[in-house]
Amino acid sequence: MYVAEGLPPGVPLYLQVTAYADYDLAVSLQAASLGCASGEEPYTLTLAWQFALTPQFPGLPLEVTATDVVVAVLERARAACYAATNLKLLPPAWREHGFERMGERFCLRARFREGVTFLQQDLRTALPERQFDLILCRNLVFTYFDTPTQQAMLARLLAHQQPGGALVIGRREALPAGAGGLLPWPNAERQAIFRYTP
Numbered sequence: 001m002y003v004a005e006g007l008p009p010g011v012p013l014y015l016q017v018t019a020y021a022d023y024d025l026a027v028s029l030q031a032a033s034l035g036c037a038s039g040e041e042p043y044t045l046t047l048a049w050q051f052a053l054t055p056q057f058p059g060l061p062l063e064v065t066a067t068d069v070v071v072a073v074l075e076r077a078r079a080a081c082y083a084a085t086n087l088k089l090l091p092p093a094w095r096e097h098g099f100e101r102m103g104e105r106f107c108l109r110a111r112f113r114e115g116v117t118f119l120q121q122d123l124r125t126a127l128p129e130r131q132f133d134l135i136l137c138r139n140l141v142f143t144y145f146d147t148p149t150q151q152a153m154l155a156r157l158l159a160h161q162q163p164g165g166a167l168v169i170g171r172r173e174a175l176p177a178g179a180g181g182l183l184p185w186p187n188a189e190r191q192a193i194f195r196y197t198p
């Protein structure tokens with residue numbers, strides 16, 4: 001499933017996290033997609049960034065680190081070719097200009113794959129070694145893990161979160177009790193976006 005939340009003009013609301021940052025000083029916008037499945041989530045970020053947000057932030061590259069524990073899904077993610085049904089939630093212009101048809105499949109053009117790094121990691125034991133402006137951790141930790149594991153994972157995630165940045169969880173998920181330093185992102189309460197203000 002492609003991320004289609006908050007998309008009216010084509011942009012996931014959570015991508016607008018740069019609004020918090022000192023844009024003039026920023027070298028790049030760093031995003032993490034944890035439990036990235038077959039690449040739909042990280043590539044939606046690069047599509048949205050290039051089609052909709054680059055004019056607002058010229059010269060600021062988006063770099064996405066995407067992790068999953070399953071080798072087979074990472075292979076599909078790296079291949080970046082999808083059936084038409086996987087793309088139907090994308091804005092038509094993104095579909096048309098972002099992909100090229102290869103038989104029955106639609107393959108993401110190279111420029112939208114650049115800046116995405118895939119890592120095989122089990123997030124219970126490993127996380128990418130850097131700080132992120134935006135962390136997507138949707139429909140995994142806060143659905144499948146028990147509460148103590150969620151609490152421990154959240155603390156580990158926040159150790160990788162830039163102050164002022166955004167943590168995004170699934171729309172039907174909730175943070176465990178005792179999650180300090182996280183406030184609902186202004187005007188985005190229903191989208192499960194939280195701002196980290198330690």
Ligand SMILES: C[S@@+](CC[C@H](N)C(=O)[O-])C[C@H]1O[C@@H](n2cnc3c(N)ncnc32)[C@H](O)[C@@H]1O
Pocket residue numbers: 001034035036037038041067068069070073121122123124137138139140170
């Ligand atoms: C339900 S999908 C969510 C995909 C995407 N985040 C979304 O919301 O559309 C969960 C993904 O997490 C991956 N996963 C499950 N356990 C994991 C773990 N311990 N570490 C990393 N990834 C894991 C699965 O392989 C799967 O791709």
